[in-house]
Amino acid sequence: MKSKQSRTFVVKPLLAAMALSGSAYSLQAVAQEATVVDxxxxxxxxxxxxxxSDIPGTVWYVDGQQIEQEYRGGKNLGEILAAAVPSLDVSSQGRTNYGQNLRGRAMLVMIDGVSLNSSRSISRQLDSIDPFNIARIxxxxxxxxxxxAGATGGVINIVTKQADSGELQFESYISTTSGLNSSDDFDxxxxxxxxxxxxxxxxxxxxxxxxxxxxxxxxGDIVVPDITQGSLQYNEMVDVMGSLTITPSETKTINLLAQYYSSQQDxxxxxxxxxxLAGAPKNITGNDPDTSLIDVRKGFESDRQGGTERVMLNASYHDAEFLSHELIMQxxxxxxxxxxxxxxxxTYLAASEQxxxxLSFRAALLKSFGRLTLTYGLDSYIDKLESNQVIFDPQTSYASGGLVNRTMATIGRYPETEVSSVAGFVQAGFDITDDWTVEGGYRYxxxxxxxxxxxxxxxxxxxxLGQGSSADAVPGGETDYNIGLFNLGTIYRFTxxxxxxxxxxxxxxxxxxxxxxxxxxxGAADASGHYPLTASVNVNDSKMKGIKTNSxxxxxxxxxxxxxxxxxLYYSQSDKTVKFDKKTLNVNVLDDKKRIYGAEAMASYWLSDQLQAGVNGHIVKSEQQNSDGDWEKMSIRYASSSKAGAWLGWYENDYALKLQNQTLFDLTDDADGKIDGYSVFDLVGTVQLPIGSLGFGIQNLLDKDYSTVWGQRARGWYTYYAPAEVFDYKGRGRTYTLNYQVQF
Structure with a gap:
């Protein structure tokens, strides 16, 4: 019997979901339950x-069973999403999700509606929560x-697990992963x-x-450490979460969430x-760099390594009958x-921290007037940033070839900033007929x-570093923006x-x-060691341009x-382009237009009661307008690659097995830049035991040798500082995952 779900698109049908979660339901019971899912x-x-089914847009729903299936097969959050969402780029397999675009543009990531994006755009939104705590995405x-602001490529909302019944319930999980290469190869x-x-x-x-x-x-070689954004090798992760659902009455609900998340490398x-540092450009020897000296070695020690530490508190309130409206506050x-x-x-090493x-507040009111539905409200937030950079003692770094780094000084990395925002919005939906709906809205x-x-x-x-004593400060200041955003859509239901x-x-x-x-x-330092400021980019005299995108x-x-x-099928065009200076890593906002267009799709089919096959894919083209008004390919440092995937799954009452593939296609630009594509296969499955269930997975089943997308992008970003091989962050070879889970 095949799963039936009406008026919805779910990434994985219920029959497979129940089999993979180790449910004791029979196939018949699963099918009977599926028929009532509306x-x-x-x-x-x-x-x-x-x-x-009422949304005029592309929505992907990754349910808890699919998350569990991929998680127990050895995937992290970025990899789970890349496999489930056609238009999301493949994972970096590291700490960063920079360049993991959604429809070729930056994405907004939320946990229970709380944005993880910030004014200082460090791309670690997916290094934020362990999938054990995720109910759906x-x-x-x-x-x-x-x-x-921040949602030009789309939105990912991670919904956390909540208590689903009044009975006391426990869930225990233990997992191991290894590529069987050495005693160090064990997670x-x-x-x-x-x-x-x-x-x-x-x-x-x-x-x-x-x-x-x-x-x-x-x-079988150790993967090159990612000295740009940080990898997840030799990493310790802690995710502590607590939530409460309070129901004062039949119409009112209060949800509270607290999370502490830490992911630290050592x-x-x-x-x-x-x-x-004779192998690096601009070394103190004055000679050309001898790149043959560069090697990955043990003995690394540093007062600062890569890490993420986050505390999040969230309170939401829902009242279904508030002054004849539905009220939602957060x-x-x-x-x-x-x-x-x-x-x-x-000539030296350094490491930054921010x-x-x-602090944010959101409120919305909803009201239905027959065929008309109205939603209006406001959003606000205050975002404050501080940052610093540790300069490591050069003599210690020189003597160790960069392996041992001890703090000599701490300086400022970026100016302190405070970005505040308040927005009002209204959205209206109107049912022209029972099958045809039009909706639109405006946000200021x-x-x-x-x-x-x-x-x-x-x-x-x-x-x-002792080359001066003081300097003039670049003047700060204040500037503001007024943005109006409009949307209009329509949906027709054939059935x-x-x-x-x-x-x-x-x-x-x-x-x-x-x-x-x-x-x-x-200018050059004077006799007292003071650096005079001769020109600057400051806030009051140079307002940074905002970028609007039409999609x-x-x-x-x-x-x-x-x-x-x-x-x-989609097409998006923005009126400006952001470019980074490869020497300073600062940003410039140019008036060059940018357009991204393509197609995304997913299809799955039950070949029999137990066997399901599926495919997905994303074709994307990214172009930028040059000074002559012609469109040219966007640099591989920014552009997304097309990709495709396929899977074949077998689902029984007591076990499930799934073979899947993800293929990244080659990408080139007009400056001879290239990202080499690759194709990777994985095998995941579960077996129901008398008590609990066993999960397993083989990642990179065919032991494919490849460089990750981030590793290939980083070669284009950072070769001003070191040879390309230093930034070649490669994909992990064949790895085996085995885990046990029990719920009681």
Missing amino acids: ETMVVVASRAAKAI EVLSGATSIYG YKLAQSISGGDDRIKGRASVVYGETRGYYDAD SPYGIYFGED ASYRSEELSFIPFIYG TTDV QYMDNKVDDFVSAGIQQQIA PQSQVWANFSQGFDLSDPAKYYGTGTY YEIGYRMQDDALSLQAA
């Missing part, structure tokens, strides 16, 4: 729960005006949760602890640059500290940037299981103010007894 509700496309592809994870309560109050508490060791490529491996606080591994700057504090957002006075980081570095839609929506991005301001041109799409989805299908 709607899958998500909040990612609006501020309230809404059926996917909702993804909206394409720019959206619903959430304002493990332990997790435990407890939940329960009564009709008025329910709660869940959990703790996850994991350690990863060395990553080895297909040749690696014994580093990159050896030769004595006196208040949250997020504080995070992000640190980096030592990076080589020619601290971000974000006011943003204010405050930037402190700041001595350029390069000058601070010279002073810390309850089949819909077609068209949609237009605007998005907005404000580039990293910390990387834009606080830089200046300085268009048409799409179709259907779900019947055996076949699931969703496909969309």
Whole structure:
């Protein structure tokens, strides 16, 4: 019997989900339950729960069973999402998700509606939560005006697990992963949760602890440490989460969430640059770099390594009958500290760190007037950034070839910034007929940037190295923005299981103010060692330009007894382009237009009662307009590659097995840049035991030797500082995962 789901698109049908979760249901019981599933509700496309079949846009719903299946097979959050969402780029397999775009553009990532994006755009939103604590993930592809700044590529909303009954429940999990290369090639994870309560109050508490060791490529060599954004080798992870659901009455609900997340690296491996860093460009020897000296070695020690530490608090309130409206309110606080591994700057090494504090409040009111539904409300937040950079003692670094790094001085890395925003919005939906709906809305957002006075980081570095004593500060200041965003869409339902839609929506991005301001041109130091400021980019005299994106799409989805299908064509164009200076790593906002267009699709089919096959894919083209008005390929440092995937799964009552593939296609640009594609196979499965279940997986089944997308991008970004081989972050070779889970 095949699973039946009406008026929805779910990534994995219920029959496979129940088999993989180790349920004791029979196939007949699963099919009977599936027939009563009518709607899958998500909040990612609006501020309230809404059926996917009523949304004029591309929505991907990754349910808890699919997350568990991939997680128990050895995948992390970025890899799970890349396999489930066609238009999301493949994972970096490291700490960063920079360049893991959604429809070729930056994405907004949320946990229970709390944004993980910040004004200083460090791409670690997916290094934020362990999948053990995730109930489901909702993804909206394409720019959206619903959430304002930062959502030009789409929105990912991670929904955490909550207590689902009043009975006391426990879940225990233990897992190991290894490539069997050495004693260092061994990862493990332990997790435990407890939940329960009564009709008025329910709660869940959990703790996850994991350690990863060395990553080895297909040749059995240790993977080059990522000195740019940081890898997850030799990493310790802790995810502690607690939640409460309070129901004061039948119409009112209060949800509280607290999370502490820590992911810290302590690696014994580093990159050896030769004595006196002679293998690096701009070394102190005055000779051409001898790149043959560069090697990956044990003996690495540093006062600062890469890490993520975050505290998040969230409180939401829902009242179904508030002055004849439905009221939704949310208040949250997020504080995070992000640190980096030592990076080589020619004659010395340094490592930066930033601290971000974000306080936000959101409120929405919903009202139905027959065929008309109205949603309106406001959003606001305050985002504060502080940052610093540790300069390591050069003599210690020289003597060890960069392997041993001890703090000599701490300087400022970027100016302190405060970005505040308040926005009002209104969305309306009207049912022209029972099958045809039109909806649209408008969002007005006011943003204010405050930037402190700041001595350029390069000058601070010279002073810390004894090449000066003081310097003029680049003046700070304040500037503001007024942004209006519009959306309009329509959806037509041929049947309850089949819909077609068209949609237009605007998005907005404000580039990293910390990387834009606080830089200046300085003259030579005078006799007292003071550097005079001769020119600067400051806030009041040079307002950073915002970037607006117009996004268009048409799409179709259907779900019947055996076949699931969703496909969309899209086109997006922005009026400006962001470029990074490879020497300073600061940003510039250019008036060059950028356009990205393509198609994404996924289809699955039940070949028999137990056998399911599926395919997905994303074709994407990224182009930029040059000074002559012609369109040319965007640099591989920014552009997304097309990709495809396929799977074949067998599901029985007591076991499940799934073979899957993900293929990345070659990408080139007009400057002879290239990203080499690759194809990787994985095998995952579960076996139900008398008590609990056994999960297993083989990642990179064919032991493919390849460089990750981030490793290939990093070669283009950072070769000013070191040879390309230093940044060649390779994919992990064949690895085996085995785990045990029990719920009681």
